[in-house]
Amino acid sequence: MRRLMPLLVLAAVAGCDRSGSINARGLRISEVLPDARRFTMPGWLDAWDAIEIYNPSSKALKLGGYYLSDSGGDLAKWEFPQGTVIPGRGFLVVAAGGEPAETLHATFGLGDGESVYLTAPDGVTVLDRVDLPVLGTDVAWAAD
Numbered sequence: 001m002r003r004l005m006p007l008l009v010l011a012a013v014a015g016c017d018r019s020g021s022i023n024a025r026g027l028r029i030s031e032v033l034p035d036a037r038r039f040t041m042p043g044w045l046d047a048w049d050a051i052e053i054y055n056p057s058s059k060a061l062k063l064g065g066y067y068l069s070d071s072g073g074d075l076a077k078w079e080f081p082q083g084t085v086i087p088g089r090g091f092l093v094v095a096a097g098g099e100p101a102e103t104l105h106a107t108f109g110l111g112d113g114e115s116v117y118l119t120a121p122d123g124v125t126v127l128d129r130v131d132l133p134v135l136g137t138d139v140a141w142a143a144d
Contacts, residue, residue: 027061028128029118030054030091033140034110048095049110053118054143055086065121068094070108072115076123078106112136 031052051068055061064082069075084104086092097109110116112134118127132141 026056027066027086027118028054028056028143029116029130031140031142032110032116032130032132033138034112034114034132034135035137035139036097038138048105049097050140051094051096051106051110051116053086053092053094055088055090055092058088060085060087060090063092066127067117067119067121067123068096068106069117069119070096070110070114072117075117075119075126077108080104 029051031050033050036049053063063080063084063086066080067076067078068080069077071077080094081103084092092104094104094106096106110132113132115129115131117129119125120127130141135141
């Protein structure tokens with residue numbers, strides 16, 4: 001299984017709350033890197049916070065119209081562009097924070113102790129939520 005940040009960070013699991021998830025398709029937030037200073041992906045112009053989504057289904061899923069957010073009060077903060085597809089049993093990484101420069105670049109940044117929401121196209125059904133513990137710079141949270 002490919003990991004988002006194999007050499008740059010440690011995965012932290014303790015203290016994370018995944019309550020409130022209702023997800024018939026099985027999509028989940030598999031890894032989150034808040035407060036990134038050194039992490040980049042091929043094609044990225046700079047170091048960004050990152051959110052990794054995992055699709056456990058054997059079928060590819062279209063994510064256009066789904067949302068990511070760092071606010072329970074605004075679950076439709078950033079919308080996946082139409083045409084975004086996550087492969088079956090695959091991962092998709094979204095940059096977050098700063099001025100959007102990449103195709104998949106959420107308009108909000110992440111910090112320790114924040115929550116990250118994956119929301120259905122209706123803008124109100126939370127498919128997955130991760131409440132991040134305090135991690136520190138360049139340390140990722142990973143699902144177990």
